[in-house]
Amino acid sequence: MSTSADDSPARRIMALYLATGLALVVLLMLVGVLMRMSQAGWIRLTSVDFYALMTLHGAGMIAALVLCGMGGIWYLIRREVAMAASLALWSYGVTVGGVLLVAVAAAFGKFGAAWTFLYPLPFLNPTWPAWSIGTFLIGLTLITLGWSAWCIQVLEAVLRGFGGFRGVLGIDAVLRPKAFALSGRKLPPPQVLPAFVIAFDGLLAAAAASLLGVALFVHWLDPAVPLDALWAKNITYFFGHDLANFIIYMLIAQVYVGLPAYTRRPWKNSTILTLGWWGTLVFLLLAFPHHLYMDFAQPVWIQYLGLGASYLSSVPVAVVTVFGGLLLVWRSGMRWGLGSLFMYAGMAGWILGGIGALLDATIHFNIHLHNTLWVPAHFHTYLLGASFLFALGWVFAMLEARSQDPTRPAMRWAIGVTVLGGIALLVATFYVAGAASVPRRYDVEPDPGPLLAGWGSVGAIVLLIGLAIATVEGARLWRGLRRTRTAIEWPWSPEQATQPGGGAR
Amino acid sequence: MEIQGKILLTYGALTALTLAVFVVVAASSRGAPKPYAEVQPRGYGVRRVWFWSLLAVLIVAFGLSGRLTPYSQAGSVAGEAVSFPIVARQYVFENMPEVVPYGVPVVFNLTSIDVNHGFAVYDSQDRIVGQVQAMPGYANDLRVTFTEKGKYIVRCLEFCGINHAFMQGSFEVR
Numbered sequence: 001m002s003t004s005a006d007d008s009p010a011r012r013i014m015a016l017y018l019a020t021g022l023a024l025v026v027l028l029m030l031v032g033v034l035m036r037m038s039q040a041g042w043i044r045l046t047s048v049d050f051y052a053l054m055t056l057h058g059a060g061m062i063a064a065l066v067l068c069g070m071g072g073i074w075y076l077i078r079r080e081v082a083m084a085a086s087l088a089l090w091s092y093g094v095t096v097g098g099v100l101l102v103a104v105a106a107a108f109g110k111f112g113a114a115w116t117f118l119y120p121l122p123f124l125n126p127t128w129p130a131w132s133i134g135t136f137l138i139g140l141t142l143i144t145l146g147w148s149a150w151c152i153q154v155l156e157a158v159l160r161g162f163g164g165f166r167g168v169l170g171i172d173a174v175l176r177p178k179a180f181a182l183s184g185r186k187l188p189p190p191q192v193l194p195a196f197v198i199a200f201d202g203l204l205a206a207a208a209a210s211l212l213g214v215a216l217f218v219h220w221l222d223p224a225v226p227l228d229a230l231w232a233k234n235i236t237y238f239f240g241h242d243l244a245n246f247i248i249y250m251l252i253a254q255v256y257v258g259l260p261a262y263t264r265r266p267w268k269n270s271t272i273l274t275l276g277w278w279g280t281l282v283f284l285l286l287a288f289p290h291h292l293y294m295d296f297a298q299p300v301w302i303q304y305l306g307l308g309a310s311y312l313s314s315v316p317v318a319v320v321t322v323f324g325g326l327l328l329v330w331r332s333g334m335r336w337g338l339g340s341l342f343m344y345a346g347m348a349g350w351i352l353g354g355i356g357a358l359l360d361a362t363i364h365f366n367i368h369l370h371n372t373l374w375v376p377a378h379f380h381t382y383l384l385g386a387s388f389l390f391a392l393g394w395v396f397a398m399l400e401a402r403s404q405d406p407t408r409p410a411m412r413w414a415i416g417v418t419v420l421g422g423i424a425l426l427v428a429t430f431y432v433a434g435a436a437s438v439p440r441r442y443d444v445e446p447d448p449g450p451l452l453a454g455w456g457s458v459g460a461i462v463l464l465i466g467l468a469i470a471t472v473e474g475a476r477l478w479r480g481l482r483r484t485r486t487a488i489e490w491p492w493s494p495e496q497a498t499q500p501g502g503g504a505r
Numbered sequence: 506m507e508i509q510g511k512i513l514l515t516y517g518a519l520t521a522l523t524l525a526v527f528v529v530v531a532a533s534s535r536g537a538p539k540p541y542a543e544v545q546p547r548g549y550g551v552r553r554v555w556f557w558s559l560l561a562v563l564i565v566a567f568g569l570s571g572r573l574t575p576y577s578q579a580g581s582v583a584g585e586a587v588s589f590p591i592v593a594r595q596y597v598f599e600n601m602p603e604v605v606p607y608g609v610p611v612v613f614n615l616t617s618i619d620v621n622h623g624f625a626v627y628d629s630q631d632r633i634v635g636q637v638q639a640m641p642g643y644a645n646d647l648r649v650t651f652t653e654k655g656k657y658i659v660r661c662l663e664f665c666g667i668n669h670a671f672m673q674g675s676f677e678v679r
Contacts, residue, residue: 327548443670
């Protein structure tokens with residue numbers, strides 16, 4: 001295990017991933033605003049255009065936020081263990097290439113089977129040509145390839161750097177705590193846990209995606225070869241739910257490292273944190289059946305498995321990680337910056353999205369919420385109101401840690417109110433519409449959908465204004481950074497607590 | 506109040522509680538700092554209580570919600586219920602009944618001949634009272650006992666193509 005003092009090459013790779021991911025997120029936000037404005041009746045998109053944009057928005061957003069997480073984790077692990085930059089660049093190139101092909105399929109082929117492309121819908125719609133189906137599938141294959149290469153590289157690195165499965169999973173610390181303490185060994189740093197769990201589960205999800213991909217390709221080449229629709233749906237959600245969920249669990253690694261820089265308290269790994277991630281390792285893979293609650297043909301035991309895993313997945317988040325974050329802030333006397341604001345608000349977003357998800361994962365409630373706007377409500381809460389904020393917080397934490405001219409309080413308030421207020425208004429309209437039984441994925445919604453879509457559009461526009469102001473402030477901090485000749489170690493480590501100027505203040 | 510309203514109210518209450526905790530914790534960071542070593546023991550005690558409380562709530566919720574599923578009802582009433590076999594296809598529900606009896610168990614037997622569809626029954630207040638998926642190659646039974654007379658609308662709730670938003674049916678309960 002080696003820590004490089006000069007992490008500039010690794011930082012450049014992270015910056016590439018993050019810049020691409022965040023730029024795509026903002027671009028796809030504009031697509032999302034267009035969709036909500038059309039649902040509000042402010043503009044009129046044709047059904048063909050609406051569903052092509054919806055497919056682009058869904059697939060693109062997941063890939064964009066995954067890119068942010070990939071870059072962040074790669075950087076944090078690269079600081080501890082040597083990894084080849086060329087493979088990281090290859091993963092990046094292939095993943096971005098896949099996103100571009102998905103965009104081509106949607107923009108030029110009007111492919112609009114949604115990012116879930118439930119079999120056999122892609123093949124049974126006359127409005128998109130066969131080539132667009134193939135292009136979309138090849139795009140997803142490239143994303144899976146890039147993702148798999150990243151998972152293999154990160155998994156190999158953490159296993160090599162931290163004592164294999166036994167070391168990474170803290171087996172000795174959990175099963176023989178006294179002997180472990182006496183031996184003087186230490187658990188790996190906390191960011192290693194999400195890196196391992198996501199890379200490990202990510203490979204299983206990629207294997208499932210590959211299986212489905214091959215089956216769909218065969219069906220595309222020869223439509224006479226039928227697939228089982230229930231099997232295809234299970235596999236689709238096994239990897240689709242997992243991939244969408246991985247995002248937040250990847251980006252929490254940045255919070256494990258970034259938030260202590262503000263609170264100046266260490267976020268250390270512990271037996272409890274390790275046990276929490278053991279749970280996440282399992283629950284992440286088993287929660288997907290809640291997407292099939294309304295498929296009564298599904299074996300009932302799988303539905304209960306999904307219910308149990310969905311409920312239990314909340315424990316490591318609420319009791320271990322977010323509680324740990326709150327404890328880090330409690331009476332810390334920390335100085336707030338945009339980085340800590342976004343990361344802290346993101347933890348609240350994670351809990352709020354999780355509550356929405358738990359209610360929806362309750363089978364009795366799901367009867368009334370399934371495929372209503374309650375679903376985008378909760379996943380926007382933890383993708384936009386948590387994952388995106390974690391990524392944004394990390395960017396500002398890096399800028400604030402190295403800039404000598406901090407953000408003025410008035411500017412911090414302006415950005416905080418517009419970004420967080422915009423997100424709150426946007427997701428609130430989804431929740432209210434979901435509770436009013438307004439269906440999701442309708443280009444023309446029944447009442448009160450259009451009214452709420454209008455307010456949702458207002459929220460999204462306020463958010464975009466906030467992001468524009470944040471970009472200007474980020475550029476100002478960046479300019480200050482370039483003028484600064486003092487190299488300040490980043491990320492902050494507990495050992496620096498006694499050193500003046502270490503980390504963000 | 507209908508069940509959706511109660512769910513929204515529950516969500517609103519839990520949101521307010523969560524935000525209150527986050528605001529209080531953030532406000533505490535403004536005061537005089539306290540050494541982390543002094544904060545941790547008390548915090549770990551609170552965490553222990555929080556863990557057992559949350560686990561208890563989840564176990565009770567699992568037990569309760571596990572008994573309130575549509576699965577146990579779906580196949581148990583074939584003999585006594587009025588059954589309506591319905592076939593979904595882009596973008597219609599075939600064999601939709603015009604009239605459905607009031608006050609007795611009704612089974613909608615759903616399948617699809619093309620893609621995945623949803624079959625969601627909306628009452629006169631435009632709220633979902635029950636739903637099920639229609640999947641090619643499979644049959645799903647949705648059991649409903651209507652306790653209110655009037656017109657009901659059925660909407661497709663699984664994205665099925667560009668006219669998905671217009672795939673509707675209706676029936677009268679009397």
